[in-house]
Ligand code: FES
């Protein structure tokens with residue numbers, strides 16, 4: 001049964017990647033040229049502009065549409081739209097004013113506080129059971145700076161692990177100091193309070209806005225001048241004929257490097273060859289912008305006779321590819337959450353809507369989440385090592401500010417990448433931390449750490465932890481089975497000895513299979529599938 005489910009799930013995940021693959025025609029072979037001969041030579045096209053994402057961006061977008069069919073130089077980063085060479089063209093982007101998803105609710109532990117670093121700020125998040133709300137505070141006790149995330153939840157309050165001070169989650173007020181003199185009122189000044197951040201649950205995700213909630217205003221995000229990044233593309237998992245899978249992982253590269261990888265469909269046949277795709281499918285993707293980069297993001301489309309793939313980027317960190325194919329549509333959406341310079345969390349959601357679902361929808365809804373995570377983790381293992389090295393090389397080569405000199409983009413398949421980098425520079429204040437901190441990030445993480453799923457996912461995921469615990473228990477029972485089999489085979493005679501021996505072998509094989517699954521869940525393959 002498990003094997004059957006795994007095969008079905010594999011098909012879905014492969015379908016996800018295949019749906020994002022090119023089916024267009026190859027460019028004509030490049031002809032030699034004294035000037036360097038880019039592949040786009042002679043193939044000039046103009047963006048199809050159907051209007052900016054919002055009225056305020058109208059003027060700048062309309063005036064910034066330029067021809068990108070550059071014959072010899074390819075796509076020029078930061079020149080796809082009219083970005084001045086110096087100075088900022090747009091008001092400074094306020095990264096702190098946005099809402100960020102930090103974890104799928106289905107994977108979080110409501111019994112314990114947990115930590116998360118968002119935009120360089122250490123946070124503690126916990127579930128306030130009496131008030132039925134998620135809470136978020138700076139992960140630093142006002143007493144002597146111990147991390148509150150190492151403590152526990154008591155009646156909806158978070159308790160510091162060091163001296164037991166407690167804080168409630170709506171204002172951060174101190175509700176207990178075990179060392180205080182009896183009958184003495186607790187301190188009420190701000191120095192005795194935890195620093196609270198707005199936190200809410202939407203669409204099955206926990207969201208945080210990294211600006212301290214001094215006004216105690218919750219929800220919406222409208223007060224910051226930007227809408228909360230909540231999307232309508234996903235579907236309710238209860239909707240007929242649709243199934244949704246959530247996953248997440250922390251990655252050792254910057255938000256922009258992660259974003260670039262996920263928006264780039266052209267790498268799938270190469271990077272994921274042997275796991276979810278094939279090199280034979282690598283082709284030219286005639287990407288077309290339907291809404292070029294503006295302060296709110298961009299939209300583009302790829303279309304051929306078999307499918308239509310729409311791609312959307314919404315500032316600052318949301319993207320999705322929506323593929324419509326015969327019999328179903330598939331949305332692969334990703335949030336690239338900036339944790340700190342050189343580190344990000346990917347939160348992914350795949351939604352498949354079948355024209356006629358039938359029993360397959362019911363079957364897919366029964367796939368355990370840990371198995372979905374196993375496939376998602378292994379899929380990202382294909383990219384993880386070279387993305388980390390690429391990220392640190394970008395840093396060593398002068399940081400993202402030098403990308404126009406260091407990236408060479410001769411084909412239109414890099415159009416979304418160029419548009420994204422344009423957004424970062426023109427509207428995104430050079431990213432969450434500017435370019436400078438990234439320039440110092442040159443040290444490489446050991447390969448074994450990059451392949452380790454435990455720290456990057458499992459310790460944050462209740463579903464995977466539970467699955468590993470169950471596997472461990474099963475192995476314990478099977479060990480007893482092996483032992484009994486050995487005793488039976490050595491002490492009994494005739495058929496009973498054979499039965500005992502057979503049982504022992506079956507238990508040993510089951511143990512080996514469970515160990516292999518356990519290993520695959522915890523670690524990525526040393527050699528990626530594409531190179532085997
Ligand atoms: S450091 Fe938190 S109670 Fe002392």
Ligand SMILES: [Fe+2]
Nearest residue numbers: 373461463464
């Ligand atoms: Fe998991």
